[in-house]
Amino acid sequence: MITLFVNRHTRTPEYTEATVVFAERKWPAIEPPWRDNEPFKSCIPTGLYSLQPRTSAKYKNHLVFIGGSVARTKAQIKHQGIERYSCLIHPANKANQLQGCLAIGNTRGEGGTVWGGSRKALNELLALMARFGQDSCDCVVRWV
Numbered sequence: 001m002i003t004l005f006v007n008r009h010t011r012t013p014e015y016t017e018a019t020v021v022f023a024e025r026k027w028p029a030i031e032p033p034w035r036d037n038e039p040f041k042s043c044i045p046t047g048l049y050s051l052q053p054r055t056s057a058k059y060k061n062h063l064v065f066i067g068g069s070v071a072r073t074k075a076q077i078k079h080q081g082i083e084r085y086s087c088l089i090h091p092a093n094k095a096n097q098l099q100g101c102l103a104i105g106n107t108r109g110e111g112g113t114v115w116g117g118s119r120k121a122l123n124e125l126l127a128l129m130a131r132f133g134q135d136s137c138d139c140v141v142r143w144v
Contacts, residue, residue: 001134001137001138002022002023002129002132002134002137003137003138003139003140004020004021004022004051004137004138004139004140005020005021005022005139005140005142006018006019006020006029006102006139006140006141006142007019007020007021007142007143007144008031008043008046008141008142008143008144009143009144011033011034012033013033014033014095014096015030015031015032015033015094015095015096016030016031016032016033016034016043016095017029017030017031017108018030018031018102020089020102020104020125022125022128022129022137023128023132025124025125025128027104027105027106027121027124027125028104028105028106028107028108028115029102029103029104029105030092030094030095030098030102030103030105030115031043031044031095031098031101031102031103032095032096032098032099032100032101033095037069037083037084038100039083039084039085039100040099040100041099041100042100043100043102044065044068044069044070044084044087044100044102044141045068045069045141046141046142046143047067047068047140047141048067048068048138048139048140048141049065049066049067049068049070049138049139049140049141050065050066050067050136050137050138050139051063051064051065051066051089051136051137051138051139052064052066052072052135052136053126053135053136054072054088059088059090059091061122061123061126062088062089062090062091062122063088063089063090063125063126064086064087064088064089065087065088065089065139069082069083069084070082070083070084070085070087071084071085072085072086073085073086074086084100086100086101087100087101087102088101088102089101089102089103089104089122089125090103090122091103091118091119091122092118093105093109093115093118103118103122104118104121104122104125105117105118105121106118106120106121106124
């Protein structure tokens, strides 16, 4: 199984920038800044997660982080004592469009803007995962 890496490298009061790496392919990424793991406000904590497929009317096909202090659904919080849920990789153009989630793109913008091609980049990642026979994968979120 191929592991996806979220390599964070820049933090500001407005956003966190990273590079997402999967199977030698790289995409620029944007997240909210660290806000003490506050649900729907903070980027997710560093650590090891499982990325699993998810579908919704709003984002279509995308990915959800599961593990550590992050659950897939709100119902799991009550039963497992987990702090957050629904931390996603979904299309977005700016950090202020993300509620504790992460977006990838094909070109990096400046000052918390992603950029272009967020939906296209996510579709590329999902297709690459499928090509390697993976609909889910391990994910390492770290500072580099």
